[in-house]
Amino acid sequence: MDTSLLLIEKNDGIALLTINSPKTLNALNSTVLSELEGALYELDRDDAVKVVVLTGAGDKAFVAGADIKEMAAMNAFEGQQFGLKGQRVMLTMEKMRKPVIAAVNGYALGGGLELALACDFIYASEKARLGFPEVTLGIIPGFGGTQNLARRIGSARASELIFSGRMIEASKACTWGIVNEVFAPEELLAKAMETAAAIAAVGTLGVAYAKNAIVNGLNMGKEDGFRYEASLFGVLFATEDQKEGMGAFVEKRQAVFKGK
Template sequence: MENQNILCEIAEGVATVTVNRPGSLNALNSQVLGELECTLYKLEQDAAVSVVILTGAGEKAFVAGADIKEMAEMNSFEGHRFALQGQRVMLFMEKMTKPVIAAVNGYALGGGLELALACDVIYASDNAKLGFPEVTLGIIPGFGGTQNLARLIGPNRAKELIYSGRMINAQKALAWGVVNEVVAQAELAAKALDLAREIAKNGSLGVGYAKNAIVNGLNMTKEDGFRYESSLFGVLFATADQKEGMSAFVEKRKAQFQGK
């Protein structure tokens, strides 16, 4: 069935995925999460795609949060199931072999900030507002926000942001290490695309293994992380991409990677 809320365009190895509910500030409901999960799964299997850019339709919001109208009618079981659905999408993004770049254009609140935090790189427009307002609704972040934010910026600042429910602007998000860079809104799409194209030129196996090493290594001791890194390093020497990359360097030509 064709997506109603998710747009996807692919060009030059880069897939741009857009949450397309501008009338609701791109709020996440069960249907949107389902469509996003299916889209990301297809992109993970698509050999023509090396990098994914994730953004929201319109100029007001990346994703302004989860759909409160839908959540307001949920009981405890349904709320738990909704959280698990959102977490499944976030974890899949983190485990994808392909890097995901968030282009945060405007509000990234609640589930929207959780979506951005599940990406590998976050670029924000200068008018972006980020935060977790869940406690003002009597709940908590449910799509991994309490875990990912604390791991990214430390528990103290994460507690300040989550307990207060306040929003921070793009510059404070940059200072706190929530986002990688802040640019003018008119330049945001080009900024994300430039990085995506730069990544797409590299060996997709190498990039995917690097992501694997970083994401999984964060849950290991440093020594275990070193061992894990060395094992992935060794595996790559059995690939055609490693042979091509090093041959191209020695021969002073541009490498032609095949993802094999």
């Protein structure tokens, strides 16, 4: 699927999804959000896709934020609806069975950082700059940023970044736990694809259930999370993938998973 605003390349179980509007630094307007929501839905339904890598076109930005020109004319109701639209995209990504890796190649600000935080984890270029500048525009993050950042790094660090409106370098974002690893710009996408390939090679159902346990478990108390994990753990023993994976281990051969 290729569109003017999104590019999708599929190969060996990996879908590379690129937000393709470099002239606007890949800003998220209503059209981009709608196309992104539809693309994520279709990728989740595509059994040939095991993992998604999300990045931005060009070498300046992953996504530099939501479209300020579009937002400037909104009233209170329209602003709320725009926020809810962005949140639907983030929740679609979080609820996907397939893992999503963010390859942050430049600015990830406002809605761009919210998009990266909705991915399962983030790899960043040394050139990347991350932040929530919304308070400098008289608003707050509206696509789930206040919730996802606080859950990832704690309320104190999240408050510092959101209240100040400042950008931080990729190295600090890594130290704070926002970013998993930082790479040279020319290595970033290759490293993301390398990890994606490792994920695509293992049991599809196992990965999907592990994501389910992590994402949903974060919204539970610890004991409830343990019970939820155990229920998913047990269900997997009724699958072909579990029989194949353990059988292959015992027989000392490479497992061939079918996602069943």
